[in-house]
Amino acid sequence: MKLLEVRDLKAYYFTSAGEVKAVDGVSFDLEQGQVLGVVGESGSGKSTLGSVLSNTMRPPLKVVSGEVLFKGVNIFKMHPEELRKVRAAGISIIPQYAMNALNPTSKIRDIVRDLLISHEVPPDEFAYRVKLARERALKLGLPPWVFDRYAIELSGGMRQRVTILISTLLDPEVLIADEPTSALDVVVQRLVIQYLQDLVSEGSIKSMVFITHDIALVNEISTDIAVMYAGQIVEMGPAEDVMTNPRHPYTKVLISNIPEPGVRIAKKRVEGLRGEPPSLISPPSGCRFHPRCPMAKDICSRQAPPTVHLDGGRRAVTCWLYAGGGEAQ
Ligand SMILES: Nc1ncnc2c1ncn2[C@@H]1O[C@H](COP(=O)(O)OP(=O)(O)OP(=O)(O)O)[C@@H](O)[C@H]1O
DSSP, X not given: OEEEEEEEEEEEEEETXXXXXXXXXXXXEEETTOEEEEEOSTTSSHHHHHHHHTTOOOTTEEEEEEEEEETTXXXXXXXXXXXXXXXXXXXXXXXXXXXXXXXXXXXXXXXXXXXXXXXXXXXXXXXXXXXXXXXXXXXXXXXXXXXXXXXXXXXXXXXXXXXXXXXXXXXXXXXXXXXXXXXXXXXHHHHXXXXXXXXXXXXXXXXXXXXXXXXXXXXXXXXEEEEEETTEEEEEEEHHHHHHSOOSHHHHHHHHTOOSTTOOXXXXXXXXXXXXXXXXXXXXXXXXXXXXXXXXXXXXXXXXXXXXXXXXXXXXXXXXXXXXXXXXX
């Protein structure tokens, strides 16, 4: 069953310097059981995509065109009441910098209670969710006393895990996880990854979009991978296939330079890739990757490449090398 259908989505930041085309023509489907890892360099539009998919964007970001259908209904056309219901139990987000997302003046137990009340959890389910919060806190390595504390009394790593707990407590059908393990130490990172994997495999969470710089991590957790470059998806397919047989020249460079787990792509210079990521106010003509592409042809600077479906439709690659359905030379 398709939970999300994203169709030619464009979302820009309207700034005094111009329109930052952070998401510029993104399309994909997310099915039940799928974990779509979204990977790319810093500034490629991953977080922007996450905030648009969860309809949590704020000015100066605006959706310019395209649709996001949640179980067939366009989330941008939902009535505020309908949207409120969809949040948390339908599409929930673990935001980037999750450690700062909690109200500092409420105890964690009250944040849990307020979540359940605001989502009109029926009385018979209320006690079950409170108990579930305690059980899941243990899985995340959080001691029982966190519920009696204010967010400001907790360490950054604890606050981040509490936010993950809150974002997942109502068992969303689509979880958008934006760098959920950034700033956590390696041991806690493992707990969080295991926690999210368990929720998906037991069916508590139906699907996930997992945003990260860490391509090794994306390989571990995802069923499918989407590679973003300059606001667009340049390659998408089953995780193992993309990792073992990358088709787009950008994916090839990313994968041949897999940093150690936990290292951000942006921090380790992507070797074999000349230049810097382009401006998204005036991106390069034709294929946005052409100025840095080791395999660029004449047409690449003149015309935007088509999206070509390979491997019986399982792989989508937006690149002139595959135009006509052929393999790259
Ligand atoms: N509030 C904002 N106003 C203007 N431009 C913005 C704003 N937030 C992000 N951008 C720009 O939008 C583009 C995409 O940023 P985004 O944060 O979505 O990328 P990202 O791939 O998630 O990178 P990172 O992982 O470093 O957050 C970048 O060019 C960024 O500078």
